Amino acid sequence: MDRYLVTGANGCIGAWTVAQLAGEGAAVVALDASDDLHRLRLLLDDDTLAGLARVQGDITDLAALEQTIDEHAITHVIHLAALQVPFCRADPPLGAQVNVVGTVNVFEAVARRQDRMGPIVYASSVAAYDALDDTTTGAAMEGVPSTLYGVFKRANEGTASVYAAEQGIASVGLRPHTVYGPGRDQGVTSAPTTAMLHAAAGLPYELPFGGAYQLQYAPDVVLAADYEDIHDSWLSGRASRRLESRRSHACDPTLERRQGSARVSPGQGPLRDSRLDRLAPPLAARGPYRVHRS
Numbered sequence: 001m002d003r004y005l006v007t008g009a010n011g012c013i014g015a016w017t018v019a020q021l022a023g024e025g026a027a028v029v030a031l032d033a034s035d036d037l038h039r040l041r042l043l044l045d046d047d048t049l050a051g052l053a054r055v056q057g058d059i060t061d062l063a064a065l066e067q068t069i070d071e072h073a074i075t076h077v078i079h080l081a082a083l084q085v086p087f088c089r090a091d092p093p094l095g096a097q098v099n100v101v102g103t104v105n106v107f108e109a110v111a112r113r114q115d116r117m118g119p120i121v122y123a124s125s126v127a128a129y130d131a132l133d134d135t136t137t138g139a140a141m142e143g144v145p146s147t148l149y150g151v152f153k154r155a156n157e158g159t160a161s162v163y164a165a166e167q168g169i170a171s172v173g174l175r176p177h178t179v180y181g182p183g184r185d186q187g188v189t190s191a192p193t194t195a196m197l198h199a200a201a202g203l204p205y206e207l208p209f210g211g212a213y214q215l216q217y218a219p220d221v222v223l224a225a226d227y228e229d230i231h232d233s234w235l236s237g238r239a240s241r242r243l244e245s246r247r248s249h250a251c252d253p254t255l256e257r258r259q260g261s262a263r264v265s266p267g268q269g270p271l272r273d274s275r276l277d278r279l280a281p282p283l284a285a286r287g288p289y290r291v292h293r294s
């Protein structure tokens, strides 16, 4: 039986991923270092949340990660735990520990059990692309990202490549752009979601950055991963998995990165207003998120 471990399950994309899997009736284990369940509460009904297997754990602790995988007989890891740009900027060594070492730990834990585990799905980021300058016309991977967070994400992609080449560990890395929607409430690029909430509440809000922008709706990022396809292609190549390991970027944005589109500078933080909190219950009242496939 397939059993999914979602790291960073309490985060925005993590909560949407858990909601999708739970909605499909899949066995899912939610791992996060934090015990803050507000995003899961937004997307899951009380019964689903009460029945959800949750582990409070830290991906920088390889032994604990392995214990979770074994105790819950995990077959697939969806790796979303990370520290976002402001946290990496505030504490680069911690950022590297979580985003780089934590990701190595995920690959290592799976590699040690590769006979019984499917491909890893993990989040890279649009931030992994080169920093923009005045001459930039497209997304490139030849120079250096503009943030340490982006450098760490690129290290994740390199980690995936080497684990595929040396040990046959299959993985799919996604590079989401700016995610918006319910649950997107931290990180520099959460500002568009904050602006939408303010607009809905009739409150003023000034975006701390400007320029052309690409946004991805949080549940669409989850759907882009299309776990069934990943799983099926893995199954069909199972016999020669070591040779056929692949790494793709299902969510690789074919960006037209116009000048300034990704120049994000920290400015005035999101306006905090208790009236915004009252917008959450109507969303929760919709019940658990369901996937509708056409």
Ligand SMILES: NC(=O)c1ccc[n+]([C@@H]2O[C@H](COP(=O)([O-])OP(=O)(O)OC[C@H]3O[C@@H](n4cnc5c(N)ncnc54)[C@H](O)[C@@H]3O)[C@@H](O)[C@H]2O)c1
Pocket (backbone or CB within 6 Å): 007, 008, 009, 010, 011, 012, 013, 014, 031, 032, 033, 034, 057, 058, 059, 060, 079, 080, 081, 082, 083, 084, 098, 102, 123, 124, 125, 126, 127, 175, 176, 177, 178, 179, 180, 184, 186, 187, 189
């Ligand atoms: N949100 C975006 O716009 C965006 C864009 C591109 C890529 N991504 C990537 O997608 C993934 C998910 O992003 P998100 O928006 O859900 O982020 P988020 O900040 O909402 O959630 C991240 C979660 O990881 C958890 N976490 C942090 N350190 C941990 C640790 N050491 N061990 C276990 N859990 C830990 C946090 O508690 C948090 O719940 C991340 O890898 C992020 O870098 C996000």
